[in-house]
Amino acid sequence: MRILALVEANSITGPAKNLIEFCVAGRSLxxxxxxxxxxxxxxRRPGQPATDDFLEALKARGIPCEIILQRKAYSSVxxxxxxLVDRLKPDLVQTHSVKSNFWFALSGLPRRLPWVAYHHxxxxxxxxxxxxxxxxxxxxxxxxxxxxxxxxxxEELKAAGVAANRIDxxxxxxxxxxxxxxxxxxxxxxxxFVAASAAEAGDARVVLAVGRLSxxxxxxxxxxxxxxxxxxxxxxxxxxxxxxxxxxxxxxxNKGVALTMAGQISDVAPYFAAADVFVLPSHSExxxxxxxxxxxxxxxxxxxxxxxxxxxxxxxxxxxxVPAAQPQAMADAIRRLLTDGDLAxxxxxxxxxxxxxQFSPEARVRRIAEIYGRVTMGQPLV
Numbered sequence: 001m002r003i004l005a006l007v008e009a010n011s012i013t014g015p016a017k018n019l020i021e022f023c024v025a026g027r028s029l030x031x032x033x034x035x036x037x038x039x040x041x042x043x044r045r046p047g048q049p050a051t052d053d054f055l056e057a058l059k060a061r062g063i064p065c066e067i068i069l070q071r072k073a074y075s076s077v078x079x080x081x082x083x084l085v086d087r088l089k090p091d092l093v094q095t096h097s098v099k100s101n102f103w104f105a106l107s108g109l110p111r112r113l114p115w116v117a118y119h120h121x122x123x124x125x126x127x128x129x130x131x132x133x134x135x136x137x138x139x140x141x142x143x144x145x146x147x148x149x150x151x152x153x154x155e156e157l158k159a160a161g162v163a164a165n166r167i168d169x170x171x172x173x174x175x176x177x178x179x180x181x182x183x184x185x186x187x188x189x190x191x192x193f194v195a196a197s198a199a200e201a202g203d204a205r206v207v208l209a210v211g212r213l214s215x216x217x218x219x220x221x222x223x224x225x226x227x228x229x230x231x232x233x234x235x236x237x238x239x240x241x242x243x244x245x246x247x248x249x250x251x252x253x254n255k256g257v258a259l260t261m262a263g264q265i266s267d268v269a270p271y272f273a274a275a276d277v278f279v280l281p282s283h284s285e286x287x288x289x290x291x292x293x294x295x296x297x298x299x300x301x302x303x304x305x306x307x308x309x310x311x312x313x314x315x316x317x318x319x320x321x322v323p324a325a326q327p328q329a330m331a332d333a334i335r336r337l338l339t340d341g342d343l344a345x346x347x348x349x350x351x352x353x354x355x356x357x358q359f360s361p362e363a364r365v366r367r368i369a370e371i372y373g374r375v376t377m378g379q380p381l382v
Contacts, residue, residue, distance in 0.1 A: 001372060003038045004090040006081075006100035010042075010052040012266060014289030015096055015120050018172050021361035022368065023063045033369035039088055041066040043077065043099060053266055078107045085109055092372055094118060098132045101139035110142055114375045117143035119153060121286030121307065137161070145375045147368070149287035150308025165380035168371055171308065172287040173364040176356045179297035181269040189274040197235035197258050204233050205338050208275035208299075210268055210290045211282070213242030218304070220244070220251055222281040224327035227255035229335060234258065237275065239265050272297035277337045277344070283324045285309055291319075292359055295351035300344040302333040312359075318351040 005023075009016040019040070026036030040058060044067050058065045066088075068080050081103060085093070092114045095101045101117050104110065117140050122133045137160040140146055146167050148157060158164055194204040207226060211217045219238060226236050238248065239262045252259035265271065272278065278294035278301045285291075285307035292312070294301050301319035303309050315321040320333040337344045374381060 001034070001036050001092060001369075001376075002088070002090045003036055003372075004085065004088055004093045005038055005040050005096070006093065006104060007040060007042055007096040008099045009054040010048075011264070012053050012057055014172065015118070016054055016057075017289055018361075018364070019096065020057060020061055020063065021173055021175065022365055024061055025361040025365040026369070028362075029365055029369055033366060033373065036365070036369060036372075039064045039066060039090070041068055041084060043068050043070050045070050045072065077103050081107050082109065085113065092116065092376060095143075096120070098136045098139075101143070102135050105139040105142045110144065114145075114372075115143050116145045116147060116372065116375055119146055119148040119157060121149065121153060121284070145371065145381055147371065150311055152307050152311070153286065168381040170364060170367050170371070171312065171359060172289050172292055173359050173361040174289070174292035174296045174355050175361060176296065178293060179269055179272060181267075181273045183273075185270045186273040189270055193235045193237060193260060193274065196260055197233055204235055205277070206235050206237060206275045207277045207279055207334060208237045208239070208271055209279050209281065210239040210271070210293070211280075211288075213238065213240050213244040213248060215244060216282060216284050217242075217244075218281040218283045218325065219248055221325060221327050221330060222279050223248060223252050223255060223257050223259070225279075225281070225330035225334060226257045228328060228331040229338075230256075232335070232338060234338075235260060237262060237271065239263075239268055239271055268293065269297070272299050275299060277302060277334055279330065279334065280304065280309065281324075281330060282306055282309075287312065292355055295355040295359075298348040298352040300337045300348045301351065302330060302337065304330075313351065313354070318347060318354050320347070 023038040068077050094116045095104050096118045141161045147170050193206045197204040235258045237260045241264045278299045280303035287308040304324040305321040306324050313319040322329040
């Protein structure tokens with residue numbers, strides 16, 4: 001099956017990681033489901049760099065990529081998109097995120113080709129983003145099928161007008177070898193965090209959070225939780241960037257929390273290996289890739305029970321789950337993992353085993369290929 005995948009990406013986000021793994025795993029998928037021959041297409045404007053982390057990652061994995069040039073941020077790409085489809089002649093098109101969904105919906109191509117749209121969940125940081133989300137709901141109603149990352153989003157999509165028999169759920173994936181990291185780099189990171197904490201090496205504990213620094217990710221709640229653990233020597237590490245960066249730095253300073261802002265990091269595996277606990281404090285989530293990464297690393301997790309998180313881990317078995325927006329509950333869970341080594345080891349081991357058994361790229365690509373087979377045959381998903 002020849003597939004054209006449209007995506008907006010210039011960095012290695014969670015959806016980008018899963019798309020790359022889908023392309024790689026699809027090549028090796030055996031008949032009758034495979035192999036899948038996937039070509040990516042992404043958008044760039046004049047003046048943007050000739051390459052970036054996303055394009056370099058595609059090159060390293062041997063994944064073909066077409067560039068759709070767009071004069072301005074809102075310029076139509078319908079003409080170039082139609083030309084690309086005429087040249088590649090895909091059997092199916094899949095789209096990711098607002099721009100890809102919107103332009104493909106308007107192109108007239110859904111009348112000619114099977115179209116599967118992917119829904120990764122919405123953020124609402126600005127009025128502009130809320131408008132984009134509204135456009136996306138309009139676009140998704142026109143797709144032949146829709147894949148979302150968690151059952152928690154199904155009712156939301158049905159309320160937006162997407163027919164229930166065109167929605168299916170496929171969680172994100174993680175490679176079993178993802179967490180392998182250079183041990184010298186891990187040791188150097190650990191030494192750096194311990195030094196920043198101003199604690200004795202044996203006393204310092206590292207609590208890690210990874211993700212976009214935006215309000216719905218609620219890193220402020222994690223800082224508030226750490227501030228409640230004054231009797232423990234904790235260095236908090238935030239990996240990522242976003243509009244809340246300065247506010248989080250100010251909050252940590254005000255609360256007396258030792259905080260390392262690592263910024264945007266392409267290779268985050270050493271950070272997971274250098275940490276004692278991973279915290280996911282989000283107010284809303286889909287199928288969070290960072291949670292899968294923590295699981296694959298065998299890192300004990302404290303997470304809020306939102307979105308697809310409870311579908312990924314079970315409270316008390318692979319993680320400790322707490323209500324969103326409750327720093328005290330989060331602090332209590334972090335304390336349990338930092339003071340009960342047996343519990344932390346048990347949860348981390350169980351999480352690693354579940355990641356390998358249930359969230360492999362190979363299992364995900366087989367599931368998607370089954371869906372694509374039904375879509376190309378014109379069959380409902382459920």
